[in-house]
Amino acid sequence: MMMQASLPLLIIASSLLVGLIIFTxxxxxxxxxxxxxxxxxxxxxxxxxVMLWGVFHGQQYQTQLPLVPGIDLVLRAxxxxxxxxxxxxxxxxLTTLYAIGYLEGSPHRSRFFGFxxxxxxxxxxxxxxxxxxxxxxxxxxxxxxxxPLVVHRGSExxxxxxxxxxxxxxxxxxxxxxxxxxxxxxxxxxxxxxxGLGQALEGHxxxxxxxxxxxxxxxxxxxxxxxxxxxxxPLAMVAPAPVxxxxxxxAVVKAGAFGIxxxxxxxxxxxxxxxxxxxxxxxxxxxxxxxxxxxxALYQNDVKRRxxxxxxxxxxxxxxxxxxxxxxxxxxxxxxxxxxxxxxITLFFCAGNLAETLGIHKVEExxxxxxxxxxxxxxxxxxxxxMIGVPPLAGFISKWYLGLGALQADQAWVLWVLIGxxxxxxxxxxxxxxRAWFREPxxxxxxxxxxxxxxxxxxxxxxxxxxxxxxxxxxxLAAIPFSPLQWVQFIVEGEGFLP
Amino acid sequence: MEASLNSNWIVLPVMVPLLGALLGFLLPxxxxxxxxxxxxxxxxxxxxxxxxLLLAGPVAHAVGGWGAPLGIVLQxxxxxxxxxxxxxxxxxxxSVHASEFFSLPQRRHFWPIxxxxxxxxxxxxxxxxxxxxxxxxxxxTLAAVALTALGDEPEALAGAMRYLLASLLGSMVYxxxxxxxxHQFGTLDISLLGERTANAPTLWLAGxxxxxxxxxxxxxFPLHFWLxAAHASAPAPVxxxxxxxVxxxxxxxxxxxWFEIFAPLTSGVxxxxxxxxxxxxxxxxxxxxxxxxxxxLLIAYSTVAQxxxxxVGFALAVASGSNVIWGAVxxxxxxxxxxxxxxxLAAGNLLHFGGHDRIADLDCLAQRLPLSVAAFGVAxxxxxxxxxxxxxxxxxxxxxxxxxxxxxxxIGVLIIGGLxxxxxxxxxxxxxxxxxxESSQVSPLIALRLGxxxxxxxxxxxxxxxxxxxxxxxxxxxxPSNLVGREG
Numbered sequence: 001m002m003m004q005a006s007l008p009l010l011i012i013a014s015s016l017l018v019g020l021i022i023f024t025x026x027x028x029x030x031x032x033x034x035x036x037x038x039x040x041x042x043x044x045x046x047x048x049x050v051m052l053w054g055v056f057h058g059q060q061y062q063t064q065l066p067l068v069p070g071i072d073l074v075l076r077a078x079x080x081x082x083x084x085x086x087x088x089x090x091x092x093x094l095t096t097l098y099a100i101g102y103l104e105g106s107p108h109r110s111r112f113f114g115f116x117x118x119x120x121x122x123x124x125x126x127x128x129x130x131x132x133x134x135x136x137x138x139x140x141x142x143x144x145x146x147x148p149l150v151v152h153r154g155s156e157x158x159x160x161x162x163x164x165x166x167x168x169x170x171x172x173x174x175x176x177x178x179x180x181x182x183x184x185x186x187x188x189x190x191x192x193x194x195x196g197l198g199q200a201l202e203g204h205x206x207x208x209x210x211x212x213x214x215x216x217x218x219x220x221x222x223x224x225x226x227x228x229x230x231x232x233x234p235l236a237m238v239a240p241a242p243v244x245x246x247x248x249x250x251a252v253v254k255a256g257a258f259g260i261x262x263x264x265x266x267x268x269x270x271x272x273x274x275x276x277x278x279x280x281x282x283x284x285x286x287x288x289x290x291x292x293x294x295x296x297a298l299y300q301n302d303v304k305r306r307x308x309x310x311x312x313x314x315x316x317x318x319x320x321x322x323x324x325x326x327x328x329x330x331x332x333x334x335x336x337x338x339x340x341x342x343x344x345i346t347l348f349f350c351a352g353n354l355a356e357t358l359g360i361h362k363v364e365e366x367x368x369x370x371x372x373x374x375x376x377x378x379x380x381x382x383x384x385x386x387m388i389g390v391p392p393l394a395g396f397i398s399k400w401y402l403g404l405g406a407l408q409a410d411q412a413w414v415l416w417v418l419i420g421x422x423x424x425x426x427x428x429x430x431x432x433x434x435r436a437w438f439r440e441p442x443x444x445x446x447x448x449x450x451x452x453x454x455x456x457x458x459x460x461x462x463x464x465x466x467x468x469x470x471x472x473x474x475x476x477l478a479a480i481p482f483s484p485l486q487w488v489q490f491i492v493e494g495e496g497f498l499p
Numbered sequence: 500m501e502a503s504l505n506s507n508w509i510v511l512p513v514m515v516p517l518l519g520a521l522l523g524f525l526l527p528x529x530x531x532x533x534x535x536x537x538x539x540x541x542x543x544x545x546x547x548x549x550x551x552l553l554l555a556g557p558v559a560h561a562v563g564g565w566g567a568p569l570g571i572v573l574q575x576x577x578x579x580x581x582x583x584x585x586x587x588x589x590x591x592x593x594s595v596h597a598s599e600f601f602s603l604p605q606r607r608h609f610w611p612i613x614x615x616x617x618x619x620x621x622x623x624x625x626x627x628x629x630x631x632x633x634x635x636x637x638x639x640t641l642a643a644v645a646l647t648a649l650g651d652e653p654e655a656l657a658g659a660m661r662y663l664l665a666s667l668l669g670s671m672v673y674x675x676x677x678x679x680x681x682h683q684f685g686t687l688d689i690s691l692l693g694e695r696t697a698n699a700p701t702l703w704l705a706g707x708x709x710x711x712x713x714x715x716x717x718x719x720f721p722l723h724f725w726l727x728a729a730h731a732s733a734p735a736p737v738x739x740x741x742x743x744x745v746x747x748x749x750x751x752x753x754x755x756x757w758f759e760i761f762a763p764l765t766s767g768v769x770x771x772x773x774x775x776x777x778x779x780x781x782x783x784x785x786x787x788x789x790x791x792x793x794x795x796l797l798i799a800y801s802t803v804a805q806x807x808x809x810x811v812g813f814a815l816a817v818a819s820g821s822n823v824i825w826g827a828v829x830x831x832x833x834x835x836x837x838x839x840x841x842x843x844l845a846a847g848n849l850l851h852f853g854g855h856d857r858i859a860d861l862d863c864l865a866q867r868l869p870l871s872v873a874a875f876g877v878a879x880x881x882x883x884x885x886x887x888x889x890x891x892x893x894x895x896x897x898x899x900x901x902x903x904x905x906x907x908x909x910i911g912v913l914i915i916g917g918l919x920x921x922x923x924x925x926x927x928x929x930x931x932x933x934x935x936x937e938s939s940q941v942s943p944l945i946a947l948r949l950g951x952x953x954x955x956x957x958x959x960x961x962x963x964x965x966x967x968x969x970x971x972x973x974x975x976x977x978x979p980s981n982l983v984g985r986e987g
Contacts, residue, residue, distance in 0.1 A: 023873075068892050068967045069823050107934065137886040144885065147925075154932040162929060170921045173885075174914050181895065185902035 008075035019117030074130030084127035099242035101459025118145035176219025196269020224256030241352025249345035294424035329405025349464035359447025368441030379468035511544035516618035523611035534610035542587035557977035576977025658728035665725035673712030716749035720780030735847020739840035774814025780807025785919035827896035834889025837960035844953035865931035870950030877957035879924035889963030
């Protein structure tokens with residue numbers, strides 16, 4: 001009984017406390033810091049596994065603390081929250097390993113890992129929040145804890161990127177706040193409820209409800225990098241590679257996308273939203289973002305910037321999927337939350353390896369790098385092919401369900417968006433792969449470091465290999481229990497849609 | 500209100516600091532020790548008083564056995580207790596900081612006046628009549644001005660002078676209102692006045708005068724002209740108390756008068772003016788804060804903006820008539836007191852060790868004083884009104900009230916104020932990440948006394964948001980906002 005009430009809180013505390021303790025550690029206590037980091041990540045992962053098992057068997061978990069009159073801090077565990085929290089727990093562990101290798105010997109590591117853990121705690125909070133108020137709380141905490149990570153390097157470029165990041169996210173937070181208070185003043189209820197708030201929304205002016213919806217989506221769209229709120233994301237690339245990896249795969253963009261899912265399904269209710277006429281525009285906005293992000297990615301020479309624009313594009317698959325009425329598209333959108341995370345984190349890990357080992361930052365410097373770093377580029381290739389949607393990789397599953405869902409909902413135009421986007425994906429990833437595997441190396445790498453007989457440090461190599469394997473597994477083994485796809489189907493059943 | 504058996508506890512928060520101040524004058528070599536002990540003892544007695552209040556309800560004490568209307572009655576209800584409590588907390592933390600901050604010759608002057616200020620503040624919060632409020636207000640002002648003048652630079656003296664003149668003007672105007680009320684109704688006791696007042700022209704005039712005087716002392720826009728110079732040029736611990744508590748004292752009197760005397764006769768004009776000026780203060784103060792080149796001036800202008808929130812909250816609370824919104828106003832008072840004192844202490848440390856507080860050149864310093872920068876940042880969370888801080892809880896409740904009343908103008912101001920606050924807080928935090936030369940950090944012991952008080956205050960400001968409900972419960976003790984009584 002105690003366990004059930006406190007488990008969600010413990011999951012957040014496992015990274016929150018670690019973060020707070022790490023802040024106080026002197027710089028040179030490397031071993032203690034590493035131990036704490038890994039202990040926190042492992043504890044969190046085990047707690048999440050316990051909870052997965054429980055939820056699968058119908059167990060309820062809820063933590064509730066009164067905060068202001070009428071509103072409680074609610075943390076809950078259901079199938080949907082677990083999808084996100086599991087992703088963040090798994091990738092936190094891997095990213096921590098990667099970051100330990102990546103930042104070896106660099107200054108301000110206590111500060112870095114402190115905020116890193118806070119960021120993960122905020123993400124877990126976003127995932128587990130049981131009402132919009134709690135969601136807002138952790139959503140803002142996420143802004144605060146990621147800013148120091150974006151500006152970690154402290155260079156002029158980093159500071160400017162940090163300013164832009166803040167301007168966008170704090171502004172987005174303000175829009176979200178207005179929307180939430182307004183909604184509360186109408187309904188008096190902010191609880192996430194499968195199927196939406198229902199009755200509480202009836203009888204209010206349609207234009208007010210549409211405005212509130214627009215405010216909420218705009219506030220969330222900033223973090224989800226929906227066009228026209230996406231400009232901060234490519235700039236945030238100045239952050240260290242593990243941060244970019246986490247930002248793009250789990251923390252920030254996913255918090256936005258996850259928020260959109262919650263607002264659509266558990267606040268407005270997808271049917272009510274469709275009746276209001278707001279899902280169509282959202283789908284169009286997502287489609288525009290998908291195509292625009294891919295187009296911009298084509299023209300980026302900087303590896304990380306190309307990946308960043310690819311994120312802008314790929315994250316909107318989630319919004320697109322959930323905005324289309326019907327279970328299959330929803331499955332496609334939700335499962336992409338996990339799939340995109342696995343693939344994109346692989347790509348960013350690999351980009352970080354190229355930069356750290358050989359000093360490669362530009363696409364044009366990648367000629368022949370596949371021979372020098374076959375393992376890294378192998379993982380990169382799997383990630384890239386997955387993004388394009390080559391079967392049987394994870395990205396294919398997402399696109400397959402999105403396409404089927406679009407047909408099921410009589411929205412054939414979405415198919416064209418998917419095809420166009422896949423062609424563009426191929427357009428910006430295949431040349432990279434061609435350069436890496438089939439071109440002759442230019443002679444000398446920009447800034448090479450040697451690691452004996454290995455191609456790079458094993459802490460840098462292991463995480464991308466694992467995530468690449470997971471991306472393959474999520475596609476190949478999509479039919480076995482507890483695969484992302486199966487879990488998403490479990491969620492969609494719970495949301496009241498039977499496929 | 501009935502006097503309970505142990506009502507003597509109410510005298511201690513006033514007497515202990517005043518006795519300490521006297522002792523400090525007599526034993527100049529021991530001032531620091533006497534100062535710290537008095538502050539801690541006074542804080543402890545507030546704690547005991549609070550426990551009594553929770554057990555037995557509001558406490559009143561007739562000094563020397565003489566009751567109103569002849570004698571002096573001290574009384575404590577939930578509102579007073581919250582103010583006494585925040586004063587105790589902030590004073591303990593800032594005193595620890597001050598014990599390291601001041602050099603030897605300054606100490607002798609500092610501690611006695613410091614204790615006098617504490618005694619005056621505590622006396623103000625337990626006073627039950629409008630003349631006593633005036634006396635304590637004056638005592639507080641004089642102590643505050645004297646402390647402001649302790650600063651090293653010539654600007655400190657100029658700032659203190661302007662502060663003194665503005666404050667005296669405010670007190671005189673207030674006193675005029677007191678005299679009018681006494682002439683008309685023949686009593687100074689607040690609750691008796693509340694019973695006797697009728698909707699007479701005199702009451703309007705008196706109310707206008709007293710409010711104007713108190714607004715000047717609270718530095719509500721456009722009567723804030725004296726504040727930035729005084730708060731920025733005073734020594735850091737003094738700035739902290741000025742911004743955290745001294746301006747709140749006059750705001751407290753304003754609330755008290757409103758609740759007990761003026762509320763039943765409200766026509767919206769006075770409230771509208773207060774709310775409108777508050778909104779302007781938020782915008783004006785925030786924009787000016789953003790434009791400052793010096794850290795302490797930035798913080799001082801931020802105070803001007805935050806005072807605006809108090810008055811916007813006041814307008815919303817009056818219109819909503821709900822105890823919860825009054826609670827939000829109190830949350831603003833408390834969280835700003837914690838956050839702003841933290842900011843001033845942090846700025847003082849930067850100034851102390853760097854010799855300057857130019858924001859553009861703070862980057863190198865930040866590496867040496869991580870605790871102070873962290874304190875500034877954490878306090879900033881509450882100033883910006885981001886969760887889970889006390890500032891956020893208050894802003895949430897105020898926004899809720901604004902939506903219910905359809906006050907779109909105030910919603911806009913509350914949101915824009917938050918965005919501007921984020922801009923000026925991060926203007927300071929941003930440079931802190933620039934890698935400076937690897938210079939040594941300040942020695943641990945000094946960091947302990949100078950850095951941690953600021954950081955703990957900042958953490959308290961952020962943590963306060965989790966205790967919104969207890970604050971509301973405390974505020975309801977004795978029903979100071981008179982809501983129950985008015986409805987019945």
